[in-house]
Amino acid sequence: MSEPRRFWGTEAASGLALISPTAIYAILLLAAPLATTLLYSVFTDGYLVVEPTLTGQNYVDAWTNPVVQSVMMRSLMVSMLVTAATVILAYPVAYFVSFNIAPDKKGLWLFLITIPFWTSYVIRVFMWNVMLGRTGVINSALIGSGVIDTPFDLSFSVQAMVVTLAHAYAPFAILPIYVALEKIDRSLLEAGQDLGETRWTTFLRVTLPLSMSGVVAAVLIVFIPVIGDYVTPNLVGGGKFPMIANIIEKLMLKSDNRPLGSAIAASAMLIVALVSLLFIFLNRRYLRATK
Amino acid sequence: MKIPSLRIYTIAYLVFLYTPIVILPIFAFNNATVIAFPLRGFTTEWFVAVWNDAELHGALINSLIVAGSTSVLSTAFGVFAARASTRYSFPGKGPLMGLIMLPMVLPEMIMAMALLVVLLSLGVKLSLFTVILGHVLVCTPFSVAILTSAFQSLDKSLEEAAYDLGEGPVSTFRLVILPLVLPGIISSMLITFTISLDEFIISNFLKSGEELLSTYIYSKLRFPKYVPNIMALGTILVVISITLLALAEFFRRRGLAKTGAKDSGGFV
Numbered sequence: 001m002s003e004p005r006r007f008w009g010t011e012a013a014s015g016l017a018l019i020s021p022t023a024i025y026a027i028l029l030l031a032a033p034l035a036t037t038l039l040y041s042v043f044t045d046g047y048l049v050v051e052p053t054l055t056g057q058n059y060v061d062a063w064t065n066p067v068v069q070s071v072m073m074r075s076l077m078v079s080m081l082v083t084a085a086t087v088i089l090a091y092p093v094a095y096f097v098s099f100n101i102a103p104d105k106k107g108l109w110l111f112l113i114t115i116p117f118w119t120s121y122v123i124r125v126f127m128w129n130v131m132l133g134r135t136g137v138i139n140s141a142l143i144g145s146g147v148i149d150t151p152f153d154l155s156f157s158v159q160a161m162v163v164t165l166a167h168a169y170a171p172f173a174i175l176p177i178y179v180a181l182e183k184i185d186r187s188l189l190e191a192g193q194d195l196g197e198t199r200w201t202t203f204l205r206v207t208l209p210l211s212m213s214g215v216v217a218a219v220l221i222v223f224i225p226v227i228g229d230y231v232t233p234n235l236v237g238g239g240k241f242p243m244i245a246n247i248i249e250k251l252m253l254k255s256d257n258r259p260l261g262s263a264i265a266a267s268a269m270l271i272v273a274l275v276s277l278l279f280i281f282l283n284r285r286y287l288r289a290t291k
Numbered sequence: 292m293k294i295p296s297l298r299i300y301t302i303a304y305l306v307f308l309y310t311p312i313v314i315l316p317i318f319a320f321n322n323a324t325v326i327a328f329p330l331r332g333f334t335t336e337w338f339v340a341v342w343n344d345a346e347l348h349g350a351l352i353n354s355l356i357v358a359g360s361t362s363v364l365s366t367a368f369g370v371f372a373a374r375a376s377t378r379y380s381f382p383g384k385g386p387l388m389g390l391i392m393l394p395m396v397l398p399e400m401i402m403a404m405a406l407l408v409v410l411l412s413l414g415v416k417l418s419l420f421t422v423i424l425g426h427v428l429v430c431t432p433f434s435v436a437i438l439t440s441a442f443q444s445l446d447k448s449l450e451e452a453a454y455d456l457g458e459g460p461v462s463t464f465r466l467v468i469l470p471l472v473l474p475g476i477i478s479s480m481l482i483t484f485t486i487s488l489d490e491f492i493i494s495n496f497l498k499s500g501e502e503l504l505s506t507y508i509y510s511k512l513r514f515p516k517y518v519p520n521i522m523a524l525g526t527i528l529v530v531i532s533i534t535l536l537a538l539a540e541f542f543r544r545r546g547l548a549k550t551g552a553k554d555s556g557g558f559v
Contacts (some may be wrong), residue, residue, distance in 0.1 A: 015379025022372040022431065023387045029428050031390055033405035040408065089304065096301040111540060116308045118532040121489050122509050123525040127311035130318075130326045130518070137314055140327035170308055220396065228398020230492050235512060245400035245492070252404050253496075262408075265401050272398070 040262035050258050058263035068247065068264060075243040076271070078158060079227035082165040087218050089166070090173035094214070095207075097174075098181035110178070117171050122231055128164040129155065129236050156238030164236045165226050172225075173218040180214025181207070212286030220276050227272060244268045312529050319522040326518055337523035344520070350507035354488055357419055357503060361426040362484035368427065369434025369479055370472075376435075377442040388435075395432045399492040402428065407496050417499040425493035430483035437482060441475025441546060474546025481539035485532060 041058055044051040062068050097109045116124070131137040133155040142148045154160045184207060192202035230245035242250075244264070251261035280287065318326050322334035341347060372391050376384060394402060406425055415421060445468065453463040491505040498506060508524065511517040 011379050012381040015375050015381030015384065018379065019372055019375035019381070019384075019387055022368040022375075022391055022435075025368060025427070026387075026391045026393075026431070029406065029424060030393060030402070033402075033409040036409050036412075037401070037405045092297055093301050093304050096297045100297060107540075107544075111536075112305065113308065115533060115536065116312050118485055118489075118536050119312055119529045120505065120508060120525060122491050122505050122512070123315070123521065123528070124311055126512050126521070127314060127525075131311070131314065135325070135327050137318075137327060140329075144328050167307065167311070170304075224396050225398060228400050230400050231509070235509075245398065248400055248404055249496075252408070258408060261404065265404060268398065269401060276396075 037262045037265055040259050041266045042263075043259050045257050045259045055259075058259045059267070061260055062263045062267055071242055071244060071247045072267075072271070074158070074241060075227050075268075076275075078161060078165070078243065079223050081162050082169065082226045083219055083223045085162065085166045086169050086173045086222050087177075087215060090170060090218065091177055091215070094174045094177035094181055098178055110175070113174055114171050117168075121168070122235070124168060125164055125231050126235050128160060128167065132160045132163065132236075156236070156240055158237065158241050161232050161237045161241060164232050165229060168232070169222045169226060172221045176217035176221060177211060177214040180211040180217070184210045209286055212283055216280060216283050216287060219279060223275065223279075224272055228268070312525075315522055315529060316526045318519065319526040321519070324516060324519055326522070337519040338527075340520050341523045341527070346502065347507060347524070350502040350504050353419055353501055354504035357422050357426060357494075358484045358487040360423045361430050361487040362480040364423070364427045365430035365434045365483045366438075366476055366479045368431045369438045369483075370476065372431070372435045373438035373442050377439055377445075391435060392432045394429050399429065399490075403493045403496040406493075410497070417497055419498070419501065421497040422494050422503065425497045426487045426490055429490060429493060430486050433486060434479040434483050437479040437543075438472065438475050441472040441478075444547070445471055472546070474542040478539045478543045478546070481535050481542070485535055485539075 040050060042054050042056065044053045044055050044057070093113070097106060097113075101109055129136075133139070134151050134153045136155070139148075139151040143151060154163075188206055188210070189202055192206045193199070197205065227243070228245050229243060230249070233239070233241055233243045233246050239246075248261050248265050248268070251257045251264065255261075317330070319337055320333055320335065321330045322336070323331040372388065375381070376388050403425065406421075406428075410417070410421055449467055449471075450463055453467045458466065489505060491509060494503045495506050495509070502510065508521060511521060
């Protein structure tokens with residue numbers, strides 16, 4: 001600004017002044033701590049202290065350690081499975097609410113879908129432990145009613161973790177897909193059918209491509225928190241199948257190796273960003289079309 | 292063009308979604324410590340135990356302090372950011388809004404650890420205050436999202452009319468804008484209150500000795516004899532959340548009706 005007096009009172013100044021409390025808070029409590037984590041990840045771990053000597057060793061350790069590798073692979077696998085299951089199962093529900101429900105009842109249906117998710121997360125996760133166990137609710141109900149003779153055992157397994165997380169993040173997939181479906185101009189579908197497409201081919205060639213922006217949003221909204229989930233591996237996995245968050249906790253607090261923990265945290269952020277960007281890139285055609 | 296199979300599928304999906312919170316009250320009133328069928332009989336024993344649990348009372352009070360402070364602070368931050376981003380264009384708007392909304396797409400564990408490391412190295416003692424600092428960070432993006440839609444549906448000519456009639460920026464905000472976005476503010480406060488009450492990871496790592504509701508529940512789940520109590524507590528929490536949400540939805544709709552906007556349905 002060559003002339004500060006001109007700056008004050010302008011729209012830019014008013015906007016900056018107005019956003020400053022929130023922005024300063026985010027810079028101090030979010031940007032600065034994240035930057036510190038990145039800095040720690042290239043520092044050396046000393047006894048009880050972190051020494052400010054630059055090194056890339058933490059990243060070498062993080063990426064070559066077989067335990068860390070297996071945890072990373074498990075986290076990726078679980079979150080990809082959960083994301084795929086959640087988004088595929090959620091799509092028809094979003095479609096049904098958007099296309100087959102009268103406009104004045106849509107709000108009620110969305111409300112019905114979101115209600116179960118505003119109850120204690122820890123309890124919701126734990127409920128799957130109670131339900132899927134060998135002597136759990138589902139087994140005892142099925143055996144009691146004579147449907148099965150021998151109980152299935154899903155307690156403390158990766159499968160149970162996937163079911164739990166697919167349940168926990170269901171509305172995060174339904175809502176963005178629903179929003180994208182709502183935006184589709186209904187006359188396009190009629191045009192498709194007038195031009196001789198069947199309902200199914202209209203869906204594949206018109207509805208699905210137009211709703212891909214919602215699917216991409218759903219994938220990201222589910223994938224990111226799931227890969228960082230901490231409660232489910234502990235409660236439903238019984239601590240036997242740790243994921244990224246659990247190993248970060250272990251290194252940062254129990255082993256007090258903050259540089260290595262920071263390097264893993266930074267690597268996790270990098271993986272999340274890369275997977276997200278790759279997914280957006282793969283769908284760029286649809287994202288551009290809907291803008 | 293109704294497809295009945297789609298309706299059946301959606302209802303089956305809803306059954307899947309609701310199973311855990313339907314099971315909750317069934318076993319909260321069941322007279323057995325083991326959570327399995329067949330049911331053993333009706334009891335309110337677990338609710339009595341929950342009611343008389345002094346440790347839980349402490350955790351509840353702590354959680355209410357944290358959630359109350361968080362909802363006020365994050366909604367205030369949300370008002371600033373949402374108003375700035377909907378009303379003004381200024382340099383750095385994209386990156387700043389991106390940073391403010393970042394917690395929505397950042398694993399909470401990474402935020403919790405980054406904050407924890409910084410707080411510890413600055414010598415800040417962990418307390419309810421540090422938990423509030425973290426919760427405000429997580430809740431502000433939700434508040435911004437809710438309030439952005441509230442501010443967006445404002446008709447700019449109302450504001451200009453107030454200026455033309457001689458009101459200043461502050462009194463225009465108080466007399467014209469605030470009443471119109473008030474439902475959005477209340478809705479934001481209720482939602483952020485609920486999110487804070489439920490938040491676990493940041494609470495777990497940024498608290499000191501004193502328990503919060505979510506960390507108390509987590510700590511008790513290791514002991515099988517507490518499980519029925521947790522079922523009873525969970526039942527109470529379900530009822531409270533549904534009430535709060537119904538209220539939030541009520542205010543959101545009233546806000547839309549006030550500004551004359553069309554209902555685009557639901558939260559988020």
